[in-house]
Amino acid sequence: MRSSTIRTAPSHFARALQYISPGLIRCPRPCTVAKWLQSRSLTTATAQEAIPLRKHLKDEAKRKKADAKRDGNTASTKPGGDPRLEKWELTVGIEIHAELNTASKLFSSAPAEVLESDNGGTANSRVAMFDAALPGTQPQFQVATLLPALRAAIAFGCEVQRQSGWDRKHYFHWDQPNGYQITQFFQPFAKDGCLVLDASDGVPALDMQGADRLRIGIKQIQMEQDTAKTTNVGSSTYHVDLDRAGVPLIEIITLPHIHSPQTAAAVVRKVQAVLKSVDSCVIGMELGGLRADVNVSVRERGTSGVGSSYSGVSGLGQRTEIKNLSSFKAVEDAIIAERNRQITVLEAGGVIGGETRGWTLGATETTRLRGKEGEVDYRYMPDADLPPLVIGQDLVKHLASTLPTLPDELQQELQDEYNLSLKDAKTLIDLDSGDRLDFFLRTVQSVTAELGISRQAQIGKMVGNWVLHELGGLLTTHQRSWDDVRVTADELKDILVCLHRKQITTRVAKQLLADLFQRAPAPAARPSVEQLIETGNLRLRPLSEGVYRDLARRIMEESPEMVKAVREKGQKGKVMWFVGQMVRQGEEGTVEPEKAKAVIESLMGE
Ligand SMILES: Nc1ncnc2c1ncn2[C@@H]1O[C@H](COP(=O)(O)OP(=O)(O)OP(=O)(O)O)[C@@H](O)[C@H]1O
Ligand SMILES: [Mg+2]
Numbered sequence: 103m104r105s106s107t108i109r110t111a112p113s114h115f116a117r118a119l120q121y122i123s124p125g126l127i128r129c130p131r132p133c134t135v136a137k138w139l140q141s142r143s144l145t146t147a148t149a150q151e152a153i154p155l156r157k158h159l160k161d162e163a164k165r166k167k168a169d170a171k172r173d174g175n176t177a178s179t180k181p182g183g184d185p186r187l188e189k190w191e192l193t194v195g196i197e198i199h200a201e202l203n204t205a206s207k208l209f210s211s212a213p214a215e216v217l218e219s220d221n222g223g224t225a226n227s228r229v230a231m232f233d234a235a236l237p238g239t240q241p242q243f244q245v246a247t248l249l250p251a252l253r254a255a256i257a258f259g260c261e262v263q264r265q266s267g268w269d270r271k272h273y274f275h276w277d278q279p280n281g282y283q284i285t286q287f288f289q290p291f292a293k294d295g296c297l298v299l300d301a302s303d304g305v306p307a308l309d310m311q312g313a314d315r316l317r318i319g320i321k322q323i324q325m326e327q328d329t330a331k332t333t334n335v336g337s338s339t340y341h342v343d344l345d346r347a348g349v350p351l352i353e354i355i356t357l358p359h360i361h362s363p364q365t366a367a368a369v370v371r372k373v374q375a376v377l378k379s380v381d382s383c384v385i386g387m388e389l390g391g392l393r394a395d396v397n398v399s400v401r402e403r404g405t406s407g408v409g410s411s412y413s414g415v416s417g418l419g420q421r422t423e424i425k426n427l428s429s430f431k432a433v434e435d436a437i438i439a440e441r442n443r444q445i446t447v448l449e450a451g452g453v454i455g456g457e458t459r460g461w462t463l464g465a466t467e468t469t470r471l472r473g474k475e476g477e478v479d480y481r482y483m484p485d486a487d488l489p490p491l492v493i494g495q496d497l498v499k500h501l502a503s504t505l506p507t508l509p510d511e512l513q514q515e516l517q518d519e520y521n522l523s524l525k526d527a528k529t530l531i532d533l534d535s536g537d538r539l540d541f542f543l544r545t546v547q548s549v550t551a552e553l554g555i556s557r558q559a560q561i562g563k564m565v566g567n568w569v570l571h572e573l574g575g576l577l578t579t580h581q582r583s584w585d586d587v588r589v590t591a592d593e594l595k596d597i598l599v600c601l602h603r604k605q606i607t608t609r610v611a612k613q614l615l616a617d618l619f620q621r622a623p624a625p626a627a628r629p630s631v632e633q634l635i636e637t638g639n640l641r642l643r644p645l646s647e648g649v650y651r652d653l654a655r656r657i658m659e660e661s662p663e664m665v666k667a668v669r670e671k672g673q674k675g676k677v678m679w680f681v682g683q684m685v686r687q688g689e690e691g692t693v694e695p696e697k698a699k700a701v702i703e704s705l706m707g708e
């Protein structure tokens with residue numbers, strides 16, 4: 103039998119590359135941020151879940167806290183936690199199915215991109231004869247589909263197998279015209295990887311157990327076909343759209359290393375971020391590009407459950423599986439509900455059956471779909487129409503050395519080289535499909551060039567603050583999205599350069615930004631930052647120490663209670679209230695907050 107070998111030997115590799123869309127090709131680059139910046143111009147359009155700004159993040163954190171309290175989701179030692187969790191330990195393993203970013207289907211040359219009808223798509227218009235299982239057709243492995251799968255495997259540190267194989271998983275259903283799905287059951291192409299998370303990924307402190315990082319083992323990654331899409335149109339009618347049939351997927355299988363619902367959601371979120379960063383998968387969970395099956399068991403702490411084991415992890419409780427979850431929230435909520443159900447059954451002296459269960463959004467309970475006795479026998483067998491897949495190490499090495507920057511590397515560099523906080527670095531990476539980070543980096547680059555500063559770290563924090571919080575605040579206030587931001591990186595650079603040179607005050611800088619933000623978008627005729635400063639007479643007119651002191655004294659006389667709070671109660675934070683008053687009451691463009699603060703502090707001490 104001939105095997106489909108992929109090597110970097112010029113003929114094979116060139117042939118593989120010609121099938122790859124430009125967004126998939128990356129070149130080696132010297133440092134991670136530079137690498138990322140360059141890759142931006144090549145990245146294919148992504149549909150990204152909008153990630154909220156600081157206020158929204160706070161609200162989200164509050165909501166999560168309230169949810170956790172309600173669901174008994176926190177550790178039992180915390181107020182509001184379910185006390186039963188002191189006795190019972192949860193274990194979760196996840197199977198994540200991700201649609202690969204490829205031009206063609208896995209075994210036919212039909213296009214892999216599925217267009218929805220509201221986007222110009224027509225059902226059953228992207229179907230090769232093999233996808234419709236017409237008699238006599240055979241699968242033809244499309245080599246280019248392997249490349250995003252390999253990038254994912256490398257990103258998760260898996261061992262890529264020199265030889266893997268294709269197997270048939272049989273079942274009869276209208277979403278599977280062949281009567282079987284081609285997958286890699288016996289010999290997956292990648293094994294033994296790992297996902298690393300930390301608290302900033304949303305892992306609760308209890309799961310971190312005092313360590314900085316949590317490692318979740320990845321047992322294997324396999325390639326397989328997606329199924330057709332079925333839509334229920336009436337009580338007993340289903341429409342079948344074969345456009346999705348045969349689209350390449352990877353299934354990423356984690357070890358049962360997860361012990362809380364929040365960590366499970368964090369795992370899926372991080373898997374999505376990593377897959378997107380290496381362009382393996384461009385469509386997020388919100389648009390169906392990723393789906394998760396969660397396997398849930400509980401055992402009494404300190405015991406070995408029913409003694410079930412999986413891939414070297416032993417002493418587990420009996421698992422149930424909840425299939426096809428399509429949001430991070432559904433992952434978290436379904437696990438909470440299933441964990442609570444299992445604990446209730448076990449506490450009442452019952453036994454957990456090996457079941458497949460379902461979950462619908464907004465539900466409070468999982469529902470039984472089928473039990474072990476009803477479990478399908480898939481009659482796995484090697485696919486006789488497909489030769490084994492042989493992957494050359496030279497290709498793996500090439501892809502590893504040209505792998506785009508991973509989110510953790512990028513985040514570290516933003517912290518180290520740009521002096522950003524962990525939170526700001528993460529937010530910049532996550533926001534607006536990377537466009538916000540792009541804007542930040544361009545602004546830093548031009549500000550450093552104009553000011554002749556050699557290290558980005560000197561101004562990174564300040565620029566980060568303006569890009570994330572000042573511009574972000576304006577977007578929120580005016581209910582606009584980043585696509586409609588209206589201030590260019592060059593304009594922000596002009597404002598920040600003037601501010602850094604103390605030619606304008608912070609208040610004026612904010613005013614200029616807001617002014618530009620509300621004008622018609624560039625390149626429509628609009629004044630430059632310099633013109634706005636001139637016409638508005640906004641240039642800083644430095645005040646003498648005497649004028650500062652007079653202004654400060656007047657405000658202090660008008661607010662004796664606040665003075666008392668600072669002087670007698672030691673409420674130092676109130677000094678900033680006085681600074682705010684001085685900036686507000688002083689003439690436009692005259693009061694510098696740092697000087698005002700120094701004067702207030704000195705008068706308070708007198
Ligand atoms: N006792 C357990 N408790 C929690 N999770 C478990 C337990 N045993 C196994 N798992 C998890 O269940 C998942 C099993 O996935 P795998 O694809 O190997 O098998 P499967 O669910 O039988 O197959 P499929 O659903 O693809 O037909 C893994 O993520 C594993 O970590
Ligand atoms: Mg599986």
Ligand SMILES: [Mg+2]
Nearest residue numbers: 197395397423
């Ligand atoms: Mg499963």
